[in-house]
Amino acid sequence: MFENSLLDETGATAQFAGRFFREGFRPRYEVAEFLHQCYVVGYQSLPMVGITGFIMGMVLTLQSRPTMAQFGAESWIPTMVGLTIIREMGPIITGLIFAGKIGSSIGAELGSMRVTEQIDAMEVSGTNPFKYLVVTRVLATTLMLPVLTILADVIGLYASYLGINLKGVTTLALFVNNIFSSLTFGDVLPAVIKTFFFGFAVGIIGCYKGYHSNKGTEGVGQAANSAVVVSSLLIFVLDLLAVQITGLLGFN
Amino acid sequence: MPQRAASNHVRLGLFVLVGVAILLVTLFLLGRQQNLFSRSLVVQADFRSVSGLLTGNNVRLGGIPVGTVRKIQILNDTTVRVAMNLNRDVQPFVRKNAVATIGTDGLVGNTIINLVASPGPAPAVQAGDVLRTKVPVGIEAILGTLDISNRNLVGITHNLREITGKLNGSTSVWQLLNDEQLPINVRHSLRNVETATAHLDAASRDVLALTRGVRRGKGPAGYLFTDTAFGGRLGHAARQLAGTSDTLAATIGTLKQQLRTEAGPLNTLLVDTAFGRNMRQTMQNVNEGTRGFSQNMEALKHNFLLRGYFRRQQKKQARAALEQGGDSSAAR
Amino acid sequence: MSLTPPIIAPQAAPPAAGPATEVVLAVEHVSKSFGENHVLQDFSLALHKGENVVVLGKSGSGKSVLVKCIIGLLPPDAGTITVLGLDVATLDHEAMDRLRARVGFLFQSNALYDSMTVRENLLFPLRRHWLDHPPTQEDELVTQALEDVGLGHTAAMMPAELSGGMRKRIALARTLILRPDIILYDEPTTGLDPVTAREIDHLIREVQQKYGTTALIISHDMNCVRLTADRVALLVDGRCYAVGTYAELQSRDDPRVHEFFA
Incomplete structure (x- = not known):
């Protein structure tokens, strides 16, 4: 936005997030708008996320096969790909796609609403625009990204199953058994929990950038752009944190 | 809206x-x-070491997963107590005398607990039972043993090298093995022994004839029996003769066996250079000794014959002639 | 809720430019700065019931800041603003919302919600303000408001399909649907062609006469000022430099006043 330092931006974003927690859980609740945002943010992102997940699973399988074959460990491909997708690739790839699609659209939408005074108009129309626009969107991204990630995981694993069957034969039952036999709560739960934080990061950054955009149409573009950049970066940082924390908790 | x-x-x-x-x-x-939701049965086992077992690792019975590790705690410095959740379904198949061992799933896989049934009847396991354990053959232990074996092998080959080196360096062994004279000598002495026994045989036949004459009680033998001093001297000579021939027979027997089996003192003799020479010397001595003995027997025979002649021809000078013959025989 | 009357019974139109009886909006000694930029300095102005007052000033002189302070979008640094007898600075969120239901605001950029149809745009403030008591005659109110601005056929259209003038009218309709006591117009004719601008000016007058609303109009368009203003206030250097009817100010000799009417 401005020529603000990194610390300024971080502080302002944290304050914005604090406002989300202060205002988000007090009435009145914008239920209809929240559901609509869930539909837009979650359901309408499914095709994109699904395609990405499918390709991710397929490519991981095909790429790992030559190396695994060198060690005579082709039977370990389902386990390896399964753990890779569920623990890391699913959440991070889905999160990044989500940041690109949803983070930018939220940044641009709120940014243009800000510059065309729609946010002010809401305020004078007896509506708290923060609740109506920000809280609903942040909640939607926070809750929808985990669902999207789970579906992307499943699609990716199915693609992996297809990839294995391109050069060899595995039954779906054996494939699923292979994955489940090596899977523990320590693999699934941290991976699911961290996607909530990814979703929150995408939502809060997109909303902050858009809500505080104020340089006319140029600011809208900047808002969309920096929303994607910052939220993608934040996803990686959170991922690193998640690895460290789950390690400390002894889940690794 | x-x-x-x-x-x-x-x-x-x-x-x-x-x-x-x-x-x-x-x-x-x-x-x-992980048996979080189904009802499970907790049994325990004490190990010296759990080899990196973790909570949640599988417990197997006959290779089938039947439960998971629930808790691992250290009881004291040499005992680790492992609590396992077993499925209720398998309770009848796990006996109180089952043995728990720590194993791995494949060469590099997870650590697991194997339950192995012991022979003999026992009631089904109950909650809280402590199962017996067996120290597993860990890869580390295998490697430790292998290390000792390797070190021993090094020592053995070292010794072997020294022996062969010594054998190669020793000339006496090769001399002995290469000496063509030795078997000829041995064969020669054996032939001498043969002639000596033949002479002995002849001598004893003569003695037999003599005793027959004595029994008839006529001639010089009759007299001989009356002379007690001469009889004692003759008995002494005969005893000595028998002892000599016995010793000789034993010596020859031993020698023969040694040659045949190559065992016993011969081995130790191989390294002794001097022994080779002595051996040859000894064989020569034996050779000479037996030859001398043969000559003596010949002479004894002649002595007897001569004396028989004298008896028959010089009846009057019998006592003097007899004393002379007794002296000569005693000198032998 | 004390908000029912405006919908049910529109007040009779008062005389268009009669002598003021009741002060419905008072701005007293208001200052507002953005850093070193002192936009408003000790600005005072009072609006009487039923009159149209135009605040005239150069671009960037702080006219928009003034209306945003009045509606509570910006807090003034100093001074008091009294709207319909209520001190804006002392109001909590709910009271402010109740006040805002009686004060319409026509944004410079219309601020129509892009993602909603015209009908939804109009219903938005209606439903939000009366969330606890949803009005039963939504359709009639929407139709009435659209016909007031002469665009009865556009209810199902999206804002993007409309021309600039039509959007301005829809924005006005969205303001009118609440039957406000006061309407704040922020540069209502800016960015419009002259013909459309005159239509909007006439519309402002019509609204005033039909519903008897008080209006504060921010503008630098002299035609607009001439057509809509009962009184004109000159905003110069953050102060209310001069107040009077269009004719009075036009005839003044003061050069700072004169440059607006040149």
Whole structure:
């Protein structure tokens, strides 16, 4: 936005997030708008996320096969790909796609609403625009990204199953058994929990950038752009944190 | 407030439901795998070392997963107590005398606990039972043993090298092995022994004839029996003769055996250079000795014959002639 | 809720430019700065019931800041603003919302919600303000408001399909649907062609006469000022430099006043 330092931006974003927690859980609740945002943010992102997940699973399988074959460990491909997708690739790839699609659209939408005074108009129309626009969107991204990630995981694993069957034969039952036999709560739960934080990061950054955009149409573009950049970066940082924390908790 | 199509809500609901359902099913399956939800039976086992066993590792009976490790705690510096959750379904198959061992799933896989049934009847295991354990053959232990074996092998080959080196360096062994004279000598002495025994045979036949004459009580033998001093001297000579021939026979027997078996002192003799020479010398001495003995026997025979002649021809000078013959025989 | 009357019984139109009886909006000694930029300095102005007052000033002189302070979008640094007898600075969120239901605001950029149809745009403030008591005659109110601005056929259209003038009218309709006591117009004719601008000016007058609303109009368009103003206030250097009817100010000799009317 401005020529603000990194610390300024971080502080302002944290304050914005604090406002989300202060205002988000007090009435009145914008239920209809929240559901609509869930539909837009979650359901309408499914095709994109699904395609990405499918390709991710397929490519991981095909790429790992030559190396695994060198060690005579082709039977370990389902386990390896399964753990890779569920623990890391699913959440991070889905999160990044989500940041690109949803983070930018939220940044641009709120940014243009800000510059065309729609946010002010809401305020004078007896509506708290923060609740109506920000809280609903942040909640939607926070809750929808985990669902999207789970579906992307499943699609990716199915693609992996297809990839294995391109050069060899595995039954779906054996494939699923292979994955489940090596899977523990320590693999699934941290991976699911961290996607909530990814979703929150995408939502809060997109909303902050858009809500505080104020340089006319140029600011809208900047808002969309920096929303994607910052939220993608934040996803990686959170991922690193998640690895460290789950390690400390002894889940690794 | 914009109106949202109701179908949007249906799609959203479906979307969320599918996602949440997948998560729940996954968690449920994982939970069942780790026996979180089913009723389980807790049994314990004490190990010296659990080799990196972790909470949640599998417990197997006959290779089938029947439970998981629930808790691992250190009882004291040499005992680790492991609590296991076993499925209720397998309770009848796990006996109180089952033995728990720590193993690995494949060469590099997870650490697991194997339950192995022991022979003999026992009641089914109950909650809280402490199972017996067996120290597993760990890879580390195998490697330790292998290390000792290797070190021994090094020592053995070292010794072998020294022996062969010595054998190669020793000339006496090769001399002995290469000496063509030795078997000829041995054969020669054996032939001498043969002639000596032949002479002995002849001598004893003469003695037999003599004793017959004595029994008849006529001639010089009759007299001989009256002379007690001469009889004692003759007995002494005969005894000495028998002892000599016995010793000789034993010596020859030993020598023969040694040659045949190459065992016993011969081995130790191989390294002694001097012995080779002595051996040859000894064989020569034996050779000479037996030859001398043969000559003596010849002479004895002549002596007797001569004396028989004298008796028959010089009856009057019998006592003097007899004394002379007794002296000569005693000198032998 | 004390908000029912405006919908049910529109007040009879008062005389268009009669002598002021009741002060419905008072701005007293208001200052507002953005850093070193002192936009408003000790600005005072009072609006009487039923009159149209135009605040005239150069671009960037702080006219928009003034209306945003009045509606509570910006807090003034100093001074008091009294709207319909209520001190804006002392109001909590709910009271402010109740006040805002009686004060319409026509944004410079219309601020129509892009993602909603015209009908939804109009219903938005209606439903939000009366969330606890949803009005039963939504359709009639929407139709009435659209016909007031002469665009009865556009209810199902999206804002993007409309021309600039039509959007301005829809924005006005969205303001009118609440039957406000006061309407704040922020540069209502800016960015419009002259013909459309005159239509909007006439519309402002019509609204005033039909519903008897008080109006504060921010503008630098002299035609607009001439057509809509009962009184004109000159905003110069953050102060209310001069107040009077269009004719009075036009005839003044003061050069700073004169440059607006040149």
